[in-house]
Amino acid sequence: xxxxxxxxxxxxxxxxxxxxxxxxxxxxxxxxxxxxxxxxxxxxxxxxxxxxxxxxxxxxxxxxxxxxxxxxxxxxxxxxxxxxxxxxxxxxxxxxxxxxxxxxxxxxxxxxxxxxxxxxxxxxxxxxxxxxxxxxxxxxxxxxxxxxxxxxxxxxxxxxxxxxxxxxxxxxxxxxxxxxxxxxxxxxxxxxxxxxxxxxx
Numbered sequence: 527x528x529x530x531x532x533x534x535x536x537x538x539x540x541x542x543x544x545x546x547x548x549x550x551x552x553x554x555x556x557x558x559x560x561x562x563x564x565x566x567x568x569x570x571x572x573x574x575x576x577x578x579x580x581x582x583x584x585x586x587x588x589x590x591x592x593x594x595x596x597x598x599x600x601x602x603x604x605x606x607x608x609x610x611x612x613x614x615x616x617x618x619x620x621x622x623x624x625x626x627x628x629x630x631x632x633x634x635x636x637x638x639x640x641x642x643x644x645x646x647x648x649x650x651x652x653x654x655x656x657x658x659x660x661x662x663x664x665x666x667x668x669x670x671x672x673x674x675x676x677x678x679x680x681x682x683x684x685x686x687x688x689x690x691x692x693x694x695x696x697x698x699x700x701x702x703x704x705x706x707x708x709x710x711x712x713x714x715x716x717x718x719x720x721x722x723x724x725x726x727x
Contacts, residue, residue, distance in 0.1 A: 555591070556711040560718050569598040573715040575609040576708040578683070578694035579701050588692055589618060590685050592708040594672070595664070596719050604672050604719075605640065605664040608685060614657040620645050622688035623663035629682045630674050637665040669719070676713050 556576035562569045575591035593607035610621045623643045628635045640663065648658040675681045675696060683694040699710045 556706065556708075558711065558715055558718055560721075571596045571715060571718045573607075573711055575607050576711045577701075577705065578692075578696070579698045579707045580693055580695055581702075583692075588694060589621060590623075590692055590694075592683075592694070592712075594712060594715050596669070596715075602669055603666050604669050605666050606637075606672070608639070608663045608665065610661045612659045612661075614647070614659055618689055619657075619659045621661040623661065623665075623685065624688065625686045626665045627684040627686065628667075628671065628675060629680075629684075630671075630678045631680055635667075635671060637667050639663045639665050672712065673716065676709060676716065 554574055557574040558571065559574075560569070560571045572595045573593045575593035578588045578590060578592050580588055589610050589612070591609050591611075593609065595605040595607060596603075606626065608623045608626070610618070612619050612621075621643070623639050625636060625638045628637070643661055643663040646660040646662075650657055678697060681696040683696050685692045685694065694708075696707075696709055698707055699713075700706060
């Protein structure tokens, strides 16, 4: 009886985790797209930014989400996508991304962003009486660095911004609530990068 109850609990938890990932995908979080150009045969793989985790970040979690972009024309590098969605008047409306520091099992690396942060907004929403804002940037790192991040026992990120910095516990693949973090999706992203199947664009 106890073994049966344990099995039911395991399947229930697995179902909840899958449902959480499905809900994230519906919201455009952690979605992987893979395409091949019918013009020159170049291939790209993109991961829409997914949530980072820090147990000390509070109820709303971290401001920054992390995604990735890879193109076969520069196969040894990947762009780490930094993004924040916010609301004017609450917390930080815009984040100016400057660099990202990566600590991989004690080895520290630092990468500047690829240029200026792109800021955008939805304009004033009369129903919610607010303005939805968006901040985007990227930092290009070697593919081997991303692989080392995924395989590390302890990897932490420090995202440096004009407002200070945020620290992410990148090694955590799931939050205590069972939601998948950026690491979970980046592992699948690398599987796509190293695969061969894609849809034509």
